[in-house]
Amino acid sequence: MNRAEQWPAAMVEVVDTLVDDVDLIDFLRHLCDRCTELLDVPAVGVMLSAPTGKLQLIAASDEHTGLLELFALPTDEGPCVECYRTGTARLNIDLRVPSQVSAFPRFAERARQGDFVTGHALPMRVRRRVVGALNLFDTREQELSETDARVAQALADVATIAVLQHRTLVHTDVERAQTKAALSSRVVIEQAKGILAERRQATPDEAFGAPRRHARAHQFRLTAPSRQVIDGSDVVRVIQRP
Amino acid sequence: MGTDNNLAAVLESLQPSPGDTGLISADPYLCAQLLGVDGVAVCVLTDGGPGELLWSTGGTGAWLADVQYTLGQGPCLDVAASCAPVFAPDLSRLPPGRWPALLPEVVATGIAAVFCFPLSVGSACLGTLTLHRTVPGPLPDSAMTDAWLVADALSAVLLRGGPQQEAFAAGETSDFYGAVVHQATGMVSVQASVPLAQALLRLRAHAFRHGRTVAEVAEDVTARRLHFRDAENGPETGAGEGTGRP
Structure with a gap:
């Protein structure tokens, strides 16, 4: 089983134990409250995928009981479900316009009964995998600006991290390596620049001009030739050439 | 607010x-x-x-x-x-x-x-x-x-x-704060014929002895104001230029 396949199993474990974890639920509820303040949206909820594959409301801003009722009913439709499936945000949905809610008519009807007019759903995502959705519902006809949408996505990201944080999932190494690998690769390149600069008595950037042009021309990464500079195998190859 | x-x-x-x-x-x-x-x-x-x-x-x-x-x-x-x-x-x-x-x-x-x-x-x-x-x-x-x-x-x-x-x-962007330290590490490793890890230690040790940071010392190395040529005798300053600090 590779890492990507392990990941949903680990996520299931999280959701299984979430209900017992007062701290995390508290944190997510607090996050929902912060979200209502920052974005001036009255109802915010965090949904995660449950073992059954269905989304489950884990925390909500406590102002609005309508939201809890909306999500209390078992459902496999709604903007959050759509967002979870596609991994893309769905913003500024007018819940009264049939063409906008054609994928989830029953959900929209219940939402309208709860006096909600506008809805937004943002994916909770780690790299390509979606673990849930952050949902915002408004009783007013009020659009999220582009800036608001970015704030909302940042908060959805925070919720994602908090959920991951919480368990020792992590021996799956979740995609943690991305930034670390980027940095490590960059460090190697800079070290190789220094080595070449010293060998050729040039500035680091001058010394690295040729390898860089070569890499660009042949569209390969600089990390491998940089490693050869560091372990000296670039020199060995030159010497061995007849 | x-x-x-x-x-x-x-x-x-x-x-x-x-x-x-x-x-x-x-x-x-x-x-x-x-x-x-x-x-x-x-x-x-x-x-x-x-x-x-x-x-x-x-x-x-x-x-x-x-x-x-x-x-x-x-x-x-x-x-x-x-x-x-x-x-x-x-x-x-x-x-x-x-x-x-x-x-x-x-x-x-x-x-x-x-x-x-x-x-x-x-x-x-x-x-x-x-x-x-x-x-x-x-x-x-x-x-x-x-x-x-x-x-x-x-x-x-x-x-x-x-x-x-x-x-x-890929090293395509120039704004990497640590670049100078790693370049200096590469240079020192050639100057003193030591592995990279040891070259970085030398830079750090020099900085420590002189009450400076490794970034400051690295600037001197890449500007060739400071050399670590001789493994025994430690670094020497380049001819005609100071170390940037007394």
Whole structure:
């Protein structure tokens, strides 16, 4: 089983134990409250995928009981479900316009009964995998600006991290390596620049001009030739050439 | 609601937009203002190395990262090792055994309080967010909450990757604070015929002996004001030029 396949199993474990974890639920509820303040949206909820594959409301801003009722009913439709499936945000949905809610008519009807007019759903995502959705519902006809949408996505990201944080999932190494690998690769390149600069008595950037042009021309990464500079195998190859 | 607006602005802008070159694009000064501190710095861990400075308010914030890198001790290294936050709201009241080499230098610089948060996903630590202040005292609850939000949002940004990260990894962007240190490490390894790890240790040792940071010493090496040619006799300064400091 590779890492990507392990990941949903680990996520299931999280959701299984979430209900017992007062701290995390508290944190997510607090996050929902912060979200209502920052974005001036009255109802915010965090949904995660449950073992059954269905989304489950884990925390909500406590102002609005309508939201809890909306999500209390078992459902496999709604903007959050759509967002979870596609991994893309769905913003500024007018819940009264049939063409906008054609994928989830029953959900929209219940939402309208709860006096909600506008809805937004943002994916909770780690790299390509979606673990849930952050949902915002408004009783007013009020659009999220582009800036608001970015704030909302940042908060959805925070919720994602908090959920991951919480368990020792992590021996799956979740995609943690991305930034670390980027940095490590960059460090190697800079070290190789220094080595070449010293060998050729040039500035680091001058010394690295040729390898860089070569890499660009042949569209390969600089990390491998940089490693050869560091372990000296670039020199060995030159010497061995007849 | 000024604070909330600032929090929204910081969260909104953390993720780099197309065309940005940095890995983190928010304004660090706005972030410091939001959290009521004098400076912020984000370091990201590499394989086997100490944290690399990626984003900071510069000046004292960058210096604090440098001096920890140089001395090999400090809150960032502790946070990276434990993946738990380290708060020192009053450095003058720390026991002297804590960070013995670092503490006097930091206090002499006028830093009175340091708060260091892990950028983590589960038990994996990606890096650190460090806040510092010249006035001692705990971080108020609201700032503490916001600092955790910013730290988690930073973790998400770093996890997400994207074109900026690829360009950075390929060395296509020039704005890498640590570049000069690693270039100098490569140069010293040739000058003294030692492996890279040992070359970096030499740079750090030289910095330590002269009360400087490794970044400052590295500048001298890449500018060829300082050479480490002879492994036995230690570094020598280049002819006709000083080391940049008495």
